[in-house]
Amino acid sequence: MKMHSNLTMICGWLACASGALAADNVFHGPTFYGDAPDAHHAWAIHDANRPQPLIVTPGTVSTQEQPGKPPSDAIVLFDGTDLSKWEADTGVGVPTKWIVKDGAMECVPGSGYIRTKEKIGDCQLHVEWAAPIHVQGDSQGRGNSGVFLMGLVEVQVLDNYNNPTYADGLAGSVYGQHAAMANALRPPGQYQTYDIIFRRPLYAKGGELLEPGYVTVYENGVVVQDHAVIEGETGHQARTKTMHFPEAGPLKFQDHGNPVRYRNIWYRQLPRRANDGGDDGYLTTEATTAKRAEIAASIRADADKMTGANQTVARTLRYAESLVYTRDDATYQKVEAALLEYVAGIAALPADQVGAKKDEVKHLRDVCRYLAKWKIVPDDYAPKAKLDQAVKDHNWDKR
Ligand code: MG
DSSP states (O other), rough: HHHHHHHHHHHHTTTTTTTTTTTTOBOOOOOOOOOOOOOOSSTTTTTTTOOOOOOOOOOOOOOOOOOOOOOOOOEEOSSSSTTTTEETTTSSOOOOOEEEEEEEEEEOOTSSEEEEEEOOEHHHHHHEEESSSSSOOOOGSSSSSEEEETTTTEEEEOOOTTTOOGGGGGGTSSSTTBSSSSOOOOOOSSSEEEEEEEEEEEEOSSSSSEEEEEEEEETTTTEEEEEEEEEEOOOOSSOBBOOOOSOEEEEEEOOOOSSSEEEEEEEEOOOOGGGTTSSSSSHHHHHHHHHHHHHHHHHHHHHHTOOSSGGHHHHHHHHHHHTTTTOOHHHHHHHHHHHHHHHHHHSSSSSHHGGGHHHHHHHHHHHHHHHHHHHSOTTHHHOOOOOOOOOOOOOOOOO
């Protein structure tokens, strides 16, 4: 409740008449509110300057008869009509011998793996597959294919409906590395869905591992891999070896001699992690400094545009806000001078007009307290002392 009342007060002061979240998807408050940025975090807590995420229209869920619609920002790799985004795994531009039938792409046994022409790195991937309705073979010989992330890491595709096999080779396993945590398969012939979140391993310039790769897999909505560490390429019989992953690679589906079908294949690119050049999350001190300077510059540029006669206070606050991210002497002096001028203006107001300034003065006083708390200004900052005094003189903390 406290947070709500503070928010209401601050937003009210900033005259954010349309409410906290405006229709333009820009959030207008609060400011000088949560913990300030530090050496590893470029944003303050609850930072109104932190960019809003992309607006995504969600897709729809598939039924057996009908594939669902992908989310609005998905990159569709196969929509049931053609293989224009795919090629044989034998060479660039070599046509695949897999076929399109009844809205699905189907493995023609002996034709080899199929792969995307484009290279894909960290992603959210959606794949639907169906094993042949006519059951043949057992264990690894029944409805076997595979989703190869970056062409290197196989999330197993296998008809394990009433068909046991080794646990690290079950459908939904990371083949040979991580057993599937559940067997949530539907009978053969029916479509199964895989929703996969994939992060490749990251390496420092010197080649040492910076952050492991991870894969999370939902099989028909049931989690079967939970942020499983990717140690290296998957393979048969042999223990994997750590290896250097490139930035991206083609998505491949395996030809394991069974006519497995795929449909409704799409992915969404994921934002870069902090260790991968991303600018959000726990950053290095260098990256944090650079990002804070960028945020401060952007806020100052915004303040520069606030030239209206009635924007003096708002402009000063915006300049002050920029100091929370990066010290800039010229801006610091500008803010201090403007605040002192403001206090002098308040002192000169006739008694019947000063009451209308109560909320504004208190807010500026609170801003100064925030700046002092985070060592952006000294404790004895002159505007802070004068604003404190003005609030005290008018007994505004009590009334
Ligand atoms: Mg396989």
